[in-house]
Amino acid sequence: MNNKRLWASIIVFLAVVGGLFTMSVATGNTPVLGLDLKGGVSVILAPEEAGASNEDLTIIRDLVRDQLESTGIAEPDVRVEGQNVIVDLPGVNDQAEALAKVSVSGIVSLRPVLSCNLGATADESLGQNELPNLDGGTCVVGASDATGEVFVRKSAGVDLDQGGQWIVTVDLSDSGQTQWNALAAECYAGGPTCPTSQLAIVLDDVIQSAPVVQTPNFPGSVQISGSFTEDEARSLADVLNRGAFPFQMRQERVETVSPTAGHDSLNAAIIAGLIGAGVMLAFMVAYYRKLAVVIIAGLSVWGITVFTLASLVSQWTNYALTLAGVTGIIVAVGVTVDTYVVFFERLREEVRHGRSLRNAAPRSFTSTWRTIVSADLVSLMASLILFWLSVGSVKGFALYLGLTTICDLLVCFFFTRPAVFLLAQTRWLQGDSVGATASLPTPIGAAS
Numbered sequence: 153m154n155n156k157r158l159w160a161s162i163i164v165f166l167a168v169v170g171g172l173f174t175m176s177v178a179t180g181n182t183p184v185l186g187l188d189l190k191g192g193v194s195v196i197l198a199p200e201e202a203g204a205s206n207e208d209l210t211i212i213r214d215l216v217r218d219q220l221e222s223t224g225i226a227e228p229d230v231r232v233e234g235q236n237v238i239v240d241l242p243g244v245n246d247q248a249e250a251l252a253k254v255s256v257s258g259i260v261s262l263r264p265v266l267s268c269n270l271g272a273t274a275d276e277s278l279g280q281n282e283l284p285n286l287d288g289g290t291c292v293v294g295a296s297d298a299t300g301e302v303f304v305r306k307s308a309g310v311d312l313d314q315g316g317q318w319i320v321t322v323d324l325s326d327s328g329q330t331q332w333n334a335l336a337a338e339c340y341a342g343g344p345t346c347p348t349s350q351l352a353i354v355l356d357d358v359i360q361s362a363p364v365v366q367t368p369n370f371p372g373s374v375q376i377s378g379s380f381t382e383d384e385a386r387s388l389a390d391v392l393n394r395g396a397f398p399f400q401m402r403q404e405r406v407e408t409v410s411p412t413a414g415h416d417s418l419n420a421a422i423i424a425g426l427i428g429a430g431v432m433l434a435f436m437v438a439y440y441r442k443l444a445v446v447i448i449a450g451l452s453v454w455g456i457t458v459f460t461l462a463s464l465v466s467q468w469t470n471y472a473l474t475l476a477g478v479t480g481i482i483v484a485v486g487v488t489v490d491t492y493v494v495f496f497e498r499l500r501e502e503v504r505h506g507r508s509l510r511n512a513a514p515r516s517f518t519s520t521w522r523t524i525v526s527a528d529l530v531s532l533m534a535s536l537i538l539f540w541l542s543v544g545s546v547k548g549f550a551l552y553l554g555l556t557t558i559c560d561l562l563v564c565f566f567f568t569r570p571a572v573f574l575l576a577q578t579r580w581l582q583g584d585s586v587g588a589t590a591s592l593p594t595p596i597g598a599a600s
Contacts, residue, residue: 155577158570165566169457176463183459184466185242186229186474186548189418191409192242195254198404204235211305212401213237216254218306218393229472231547237401242472254403260300260391261354262332263293264339264346265362283352285359293352293359294345297335300392302328303374308392310385313377318385320376322392332370339365353391360391421478428482432489440496442581443572447492450568454488457559465555477548480535484556487531491564494520494527495572513576517569524564531557 176182187194197216199209209232216239217230229240239254266281268291282292307323324332339346350362363376376388429451437444458481465471498520502512535554539547575581 155574158574161566161570165562166453169453169460172460172464173456176460181463181467183462183473185418186472186477187240187242187409188475189415189421189473189478190242191415192240194407194409195239195241195403196405196407197237197239197254197401199235200400200402202235204399206232208399209235209237215305215393220254236404240472260360261296262298262300262302262335263296263352263354264335265348265350265352266292266294266346267348268292268350268362283354283357283359285362291350291352291359291362293354296354298328298331301325302332303392306393307373308389310382310389317377318380318382320380320385320388320392321373322376322389323373324370329370329372332374333368336365336370337368340368353388355391361388417475418478421475421482425478425482425485429485432485436489436492443496443575446568446571446575447489449571450492450563451485451488453567454556454559454563457563458484458556461555461559462552465551471548471551473552474548476546477552480549480552481556484531484553484560487528487557488560488563490527491524491560492568494523495564495568499572509576509581513573517572521565525561528557528561 197212213230213232216237220230220239220241229238229242231238241254268285269289281294282290285291302324304323304325308320309322310318310320313319335346335351339349339351342349349364351365352359352362354360361376361378363378380388433444433448433451436447440447462473462477466473495516499509499512499516502516503509507515532554535550535557538550539554542550
């Protein structure tokens with residue numbers, strides 16, 4: 153075995169892991185803690201009508217997440233469980249604040265304006281088709297012939313026109329363009345169904361904007377202009393982006409986890425993990441003696457690798473580290489230790505049969521690598537199946553069990569393997585618990 157390649161494997165692997173770890177720590181990118189570890193509020197949203205498809209629920213999940221992120225909530229955990237959308241808000245301790253941030257499930261409807269009364273107020277009793285206007289008055293509107301689904305999701309944006317006025321531009325979907333143009337032509341004509349030529353954009357029975365239609369046909373996008381401030385324009389763009397909710401959602405239940413309880417859970421998980429790892433390492437040192445140095449170093453590299461990948465997962469996805477995920481990591485410590493036991497027991501067996509450590513190390517790894525890969529693949533497949541089929545906290549357990557299993561394979565091949573090979577070429581391990589068993593019984597009749 154080429155020593156240069158062995159050293160290169162260790163150095164390059166440690167450089168990559170160490171570089172990513174240092175970058176994560178320097179930028180403050182650490183694993184985002186879930187609700188049960190950090191505390192916060194969990195809101196369960198349920199559709200008001202039965203029969204919601206998984207595709208519709210996924211759309212609502214994405215819209216709720218986008219809205220929460222736009223209001224400054226860092227890494228909200230929004231997921232679909234059965235017929236519900238679960239919203240976990242770590243670090244949010246005020247229920248009223250949580251409910252206000254999650255109240256984004258209104259449906260945008262498009263309705264022709266029949267007449268407006270700028271002198272009315274929202275406190276007055278309104279008729280069936282009379283809706284309050286954000287300008288302080290009320291308007292009588294016709295029936296809704298289209299919803300916000302006519303717009304392409306996340307396509308609404310704001311800009312300045314040539315006159316320096318704020319405008320809102322939004323794209324029309326292929327199926328929604330026909331509906332929008334039918335309403336636009338109706339209002340442009342100014343007939344009895346839309347005498348004011350205004351088309352109201354309504355959210356939660358409140359008119360957000362009622363622009364005058366100035367052309368009967370829109371080829372692919374709509375531009376809404378008016379005396380908008382920048383905040384008003386952005387607010388309208390948010391409404392248009394929210395408009396693709398397929399149906400109305402209601403807040404079914406709100407649960408609060410105190411920061412103290414979350415902190416206690418995190419401390420308990422860390423203490424449990426440290427005690428388990430300490431007892432295991434003490435046994436390994438007593439059993440493998442000097443060779444246990446490789447186990448300690450390997451587990452340290454493994455832990456740094458897991459931390460780094462967990463930080464990247466938190467950065468790239470909305471999966472936070474929950475108590476179930478910590479449990480998956482603790483379980484994976486046992487899987488990782490099994491890798492060392494399989495490798496080292498085979499090494500001891502080779503030495504018992506009279507082979508030197510230098511020859512026994514590569515033979516042992518070659519014999520056990522397939523077993524190690526097979527065992528880890530079983531854990532990896534189990535985690536993938538759990539992640540695919542489960543919901544809630546079980547998903548977090550499966551995610552981190554699979555993540556740590558991949559780390560075990562990487563550390564075993566790129567660090568443990570070359571480290572053992574290099575140590576086997578030194579005199580340091582001779583006479584240890586591995587080398588001490590190298591002598592075989594003297595055959596009968598042999599010279600003493």
